[in-house]
Amino acid sequence: MSEAEKYAVIGHPIAHSKSPVIHKVFAEQTGENVSYEAIDAAPEELHSAVTRFIALGGRGLNVTVPHKQAIIELMDTLTERAEIAGAVNTVIKLEDGSLCGDNTDGIGLLIDLQDNLGLDLENMRILVLGAGGAARGILATLAELRPEELVIANRTLDKALDIVDEFADIGRIKARSFEELAEADPEVIDLDVDDYIDDESDDESNGYDSDEDGDSGLEFDLVINATSAGLEGTVPPFPGCIIGPDTVCYDLSYSMRETPFITWAKAQGCAAAHQGWGMLIEQAAESFKLWRDIRPDTTEVRKQLPS
């Protein structure tokens, strides 16, 4: 049998990654002759680790925390969605030996939310917490759906504001600090329903979105945690008022046990809380398809991992 073609995931830390297990199942299922390893590379080692892996015959990489943005400078080309996201989670070595950076995080999340969990995203008020590589990867995909409202909140507000600017052509996103999430527009809070009905202005809004920038309420339909705080075992100071009894929470982070964000979300009384296993599996299937031109069926591997 010929030597297996080499693939890997690169990150730091990487011991927690389940990508090698997932790709092993995909390889067995599809009969593709591939190997898949995990490479631990600190930021200062990224360049040498990628160069070495490719020199040894590597055909493709998955890229995870904290390299999704830094790896861009090692790419010869980027796909449009990686360019828009400003983040790469999949590297493909092309026939001519050049490296192409792509991003399957957005489509992976979308497949999990819509197909696996059955959510109707277009009609939702969506909050994304975090503005790192993963948030960038998913925001353009979410913005393209033109949901009812799309808000991004980050510890470093400037990063969220940058994303709002960069993605302005794709769809309207609002940036907030964590503290601002607890502050509805005062006019909205004080709105007297009778006053609203009597108001003869021709503003056809429903009365809960009082100005261009005002939030239409504190609770969101879908709250997605895209911070990496869970890797440190913590939950950032998110205000509990963003969660209501109908809110679905989704943590991009995943663990064999409950993640801190999922524990926190349940304590706020959310309707449902999901870890990012489904996204992980679906983005991996999309990467596998890019490399091997065959998309594995994800049903089996989803049954083997927690939900």
Ligand SMILES: NC(=O)c1ccc[n+]([C@@H]2O[C@H](COP(=O)([O-])OP(=O)(O)OC[C@H]3O[C@@H](n4cnc5c(N)ncnc54)[C@H](OP(=O)(O)O)[C@@H]3O)[C@@H](O)[C@H]2O)c1
């Ligand atoms: N399920 C999946 O398939 C999947 C795919 C991609 C990523 N992920 C997960 O998503 C998470 C984020 O990944 P990433 O690539 O976006 O990481 P990243 O680029 O390093 O960004 C980290 C983000 O988390 C925020 N953050 C970190 N620690 C924080 C803290 N203590 N308090 C508040 N905010 C904090 C950062 O805020 P500042 O900007 O203020 O520093 C930044 O917004 C990771 O846990 C990763 O494993 C999962």
